[in-house]
Structure formats: structure tokens, C-alpha cells
Amino acid sequence: MQAQAMHAVRRGWWWALATALLLCAGHAAAQRTEGDRAAANGPYEAEVAVRNQTEPERRAAFGRALAATLAKVTGDRQAGSRPGVRDELAKAKDYVAGFDYRQDEGVSATGAPSFQTTLVVRFKQEAVDDLIDMLGIPVWPSPRPKPVLWLAIDDGSGPRLVGLGQVNAARAILDQAKARGFALGLPGGNAAEQAAVGAIGRGDTAAIASLSSRYSPPMQLIGKLSRGGAGWVADWRFVDRGKVLSTWSTSNPDARRAMAGGADGAADALFKRYAKASSSGAPGTFRVRILGLRSSDDYLRLMGYLDGLSIVKGVRPAMATADALELDLDLATGLAGFGRIAGRGGLLSPVAGAAPDGDAGTAATPAPTSTFRLGAE
Numbered sequence: 001m002q003a004q005a006m007h008a009v010r011r012g013w014w015w016a017l018a019t020a021l022l023l024c025a026g027h028a029a030a031q032r033t034e035g036d037r038a039a040a041n042g043p044y045e046a047e048v049a050v051r052n053q054t055e056p057e058r059r060a061a062f063g064r065a066l067a068a069t070l071a072k073v074t075g076d077r078q079a080g081s082r083p084g085v086r087d088e089l090a091k092a093k094d095y096v097a098g099f100d101y102r103q104d105e106g107v108s109a110t111g112a113p114s115f116q117t118t119l120v121v122r123f124k125q126e127a128v129d130d131l132i133d134m135l136g137i138p139v140w141p142s143p144r145p146k147p148v149l150w151l152a153i154d155d156g157s158g159p160r161l162v163g164l165g166q167v168n169a170a171r172a173i174l175d176q177a178k179a180r181g182f183a184l185g186l187p188g189g190n191a192a193e194q195a196a197v198g199a200i201g202r203g204d205t206a207a208i209a210s211l212s213s214r215y216s217p218p219m220q221l222i223g224k225l226s227r228g229g230a231g232w233v234a235d236w237r238f239v240d241r242g243k244v245l246s247t248w249s250t251s252n253p254d255a256r257r258a259m260a261g262g263a264d265g266a267a268d269a270l271f272k273r274y275a276k277a278s279s280s281g282a283p284g285t286f287r288v289r290i291l292g293l294r295s296s297d298d299y300l301r302l303m304g305y306l307d308g309l310s311i312v313k314g315v316r317p318a319m320a321t322a323d324a325l326e327l328d329l330d331l332a333t334g335l336a337g338f339g340r341i342a343g344r345g346g347l348l349s350p351v352a353g354a355a356p357d358g359d360a361g362t363a364a365t366p367a368p369t370s371t372f373r374l375g376a377e
Contacts, residue, residue, distance in 0.1 A: 038100040038120040043072050043181055044128055050119045053101055058119060062092035062099075065121040066128075072181040074132060075140025075271040077264065083332035084135040084311040084341065095131070098122045134340045135311065136280035136333030140181070140271045147219035147238070147266060148212050149173065149184040151259075152197040154226040159197040163189020172256035176263035182270070184221060184263065187212070200224050205239050218242070221266045225259055232258040238269045245269040281334015287318060288335075290325045291351065292374035299325070302374060305347050311338065326369065335370055348372040 040047045046065040050057050066089055067080030079085065088095075102118045132139060151170055152159040162170045164186050177184045187193045192211065199207035201224055212220050218241050225234040231253035238246045246269040250261025293299055306312050306329070314330035331338050342348040351371040 038102040038118075040120050040122075042122075044069055044123045044125045045121065046072070046123075047102075047118050047120050050101075050117050053117065058099070059093060061119045062096055062121060063089040065119065066092040066095055066123065068179075069121075069123050069128060070132065070137070072179065073128060073139070074137050075144075075181055075267060075275060076138065077180070077268065079132075079137055082135065082137055083313070084309070085137075086310055088131055088135075095123045095127045096121060097124045133278050133280055134333075134337050136278040136283070136337045138271075138275040138277055140275045144182040145217045145219055145270070146183045146185050147217065147221050148215045149186055149262075150196065150200055150208050150212070150220055150222045151262070152200040152224045154224065156227055159201060159224065159226070161187070161189060161194050161197050161200075163187050163193065165189055170259070172259045173263050176260035177267070180263055180267035182267060184266075185215065187215070203235075203237060205237055205244055206242070209239060209242055221262055223259075223262045225255065231255075234258045234262060236262045236265050238266050240269075240273065245273060278333075278337070280337030280340070283332050283334070285314075285328055285330050286335045286338070287326055287328050287369045288338075289369050289371040290327065290348070290374055291323065291371065293325055298374055301347070305345065309341065309345075311341060339370065339372075342372060347375055349375055 046068040048061045048064045048068065050061050067085070070079040070085065071077045076082075080089065099119060099121045102120060104116045104118055106114045106116070108114045149162070149170065151162045151173070153162060153169065154160070160166075166189070167174070167186060170184075170186065174184055196208060196211055198204075199211075200222055203222075205220070205222060208220055208222050209218070212218070220237075220239045222237045222239065223234050225232060227233075228251060231251060232255040233249065233251045235249050236247065237244055246265060248261075248265045250258050250265070252258040252261075290302060293302065302325075303315065306315050306327075311332045312329055313332055314328075316328045317325065318328050319326040329338070339350050343350060349372060351373055
């Protein structure tokens with residue numbers, strides 16, 4: 001009887017210990033000193049850490065926040081490094097609808113108080129959507145699915161399943177999923193589901209899919225988090241309708257970060273499978289006609305402008321006449337996207353009645369010509 005009582009106490013305290021461990025590994029979880037007044041709650045909002053509240057620091061933080069928002073809205077964590085995005089990040093202030101600050105207080109690993117200022121930025125939805133379309137960034141469309149997270153945590157005393165009753169133990173991965181623009185659900189945690197930790201450890205995706213059939217959608221993120229070396233190691237599988245889309249591992253001295261990598265891998269797999277191309281068209285080689293060049297200075301100005309556009313990967317003169325220059329452009333987006341970007345620069349303007357955007361061509365057979373006029377500097 002005494003042994004059974006001790007076992008019950010051990011099981012009860014295990015989840016309390018796991019929750020404290022995941023919240024406190026490395027640094028204690030931040031506590032807001034002003035409640036929930038400022039927080040990024042929607043896809044067009046982002047939070048970034050700042051050193052102070054000065055205007056130069058805020059301007060730089062706007063760029064980081066816009067990159068995070070683009071990653072959330074598109075589902076592509078590399079959205080901020082796609083061609084053309086860098087130029088827009090430098091003008092991120094133009095996309096801002098509003099901002100606020102939050103002061104977070106925590107405790108460092110040494111026990112000393114720590115403080116972090118966080119900038120919460122809200123962006124103009126229409127402007128961000130227009131930017132994504134203009135640059136031809138593929139988008140993982142909404143509404144997005146809510147896969148079931150089957151996570152077993154082993155702190156050395158045996159694996160335990162994280163169910164709804166232990167939601168705080170999975171807070172790191174749930175929050176990271178939210179930051180990537182989707183949500184994860186947890187199983188109820190009944191006796192049959194608790195027994196599934198063996199299947200998780202074996203990588204038996206069929207058994208987990210069968211247990212998960214009562215939940216919707218038929219997608220599972222399956223992971224096992226355990227101690228490894230000087231930190232934590234997590235092995236992951238993402239399953240969609242019985243098919244394993246991706247497998248990966250994450251490791252970190254901080255258990256929360258090792259766990260959060262599961263959300264990133266799931267988002268990457270879902271983006272790769274379900275992202276749709278933008279209406280700006282596919283990348284390719286396109287021929288454009290430029291009017292209004294009257295001197296060598298005009299030509300150099302045009303070439304310098306095109307060379308500065310990150311969506312332009314190559315420029316080759318194709319034909320010159322008395323009143324026009326034709327160029328073959330290798331573009332990272334479609335011709336429609338190029339036209340919108342060029343029009344914003346003030347140097348080129350589309351000529352009314354120009355040929356519409358067509359399929360991407362090749363260097364030998366360019367797509368139909370579109371015409372632009374060189375304007376004043």
C-alpha cells in the first residue's frame with residue numbers, strides 16, 4: 001500500500017516537475033508587469049525585442065516585425081529573405097498601422113531580476129497582402145488545419161503523454177505554432193491514449209493515426225522529447241492522411257526550444273504541400289520594351305535601377321531602335337509583379353495598352369513584350 005501511494009505521488013508530481021522544467025529551463029518565463037495590454041494576437045501583428053524606445057531602434061525593429069509577419073501570413077519562414085523583400089523591409093514603417101510597448105520582467109539563470117522591452121507592431125492587412133502578391137511569394141492559404149500533437153516527454157523516469165490536462169507542459173510548441181500562423185490541438189489524454197507513448201517511441205504512425213481518428217483533421221504531429229547529452233532532444237514525424245510528410249530532430253539545452261522546433265517542422269511541411277502561387281505569375285525570362293531613352297545617361301540610369309532590384313536576376317539587351325530598347329529580364333517573380341514594383345519606383349511607368357502578362361519564357365523564346373516609359377529621376 002505504501003509503495004502504491006508513493007507511486008501515485010510520483011506520478012502527480014511528475015507533471016508539476018515537467019511543467020516547471022519546460023517553463024524555467026535556461027531562464028524563467030517572462031511575467032508581464034502591465035497585464036495583457038499589448039500582445040500580438042493576429043496574423044498581421046508581431047512582437048520583437050528592442051533595447052530601448054528610441055526612434056532609430058523602433059525603425060529597425062519594424063523591419064524585423066514585418067519579416068515575422070510575412071512568415072506568419074505566408075507560412076514560409078524564409079519569406080523575409082525572398083527577392084524584393086529586403087527593399088520593402090527597409091520601408092517597413094509604411095506598412096505599420098500602429099504599435100505599442102510591453103515591459104516584461106523575469107529572472108535570469110543566476111536568480112537576478114531581468115527586464116525586456118518588447119515592441120508590438122500591427123500592420124496594415126491590405127498593404128501586406130498587396131506586397132505578398134506583388135513579389136509573387138507563395139502563400140499557405142487560410143483557413144489552416146489544426147493538427148493533433150502527440151507528444152511524449154521523458155525526463156528520465158519514463159515517457160508520459162501530454163494531454164489537455166497538461167497543456168502548460170506543451171506551451172512552448174503551442175505558442176511557436178501560433179507564431180507560425182497555425183494551431184495545434186492536444187488529445188484528451190484518456191487511458192488508451194496514455195498507453196500510446198510506446199507507439200510514439202517506436203515511430204508507429206499507423207497506431208497513432210488510428211487513435212487520432214476521433215479528432216479532426218486527419219493530421220498528426222508526433223514527437224518524443226527526452227534528455228540527451230547536456231540538453232534535450234526531440235524526434236518528430238508529421239503525418240497527413242496516413243502519409244509521413246516529414247521527419248526531423250531538434251536539440252537544445254533549453255527544453256522549450258527543442259520542443260518549439262516541432263512546430264517549425266510541421267509548418268514547413270504544410271507550407272511545402274499546400275502553398276499556392278501568387279497571381280503575379282511564375283518566375284522566368286521576359287522581354288520588355290523601354291521608351292524614352294534619349295542619352296547614354298538615361299541608359300546608365302536605367303541599368304543602375306534594374307541592377308538594384310533584387311527580383312531582377314539578369315538583364316540582357318535584345319534589340320535597340322531609334323525610339324526603344326528591348327531587354328530580356330530574368331525575374332524572380334512574374335511580369336505583372338515586376339510592373340507593379342517598377343511603377344512604385346518612379347523611374348518606369350507602364351504604357352497603356354501594353355501586352356498582358358503571359359507565361360514565363362526562356363532566354364531563347366521570351367514571353368510577350370510589355371512596354372514601359374522611362375520617366376524623370
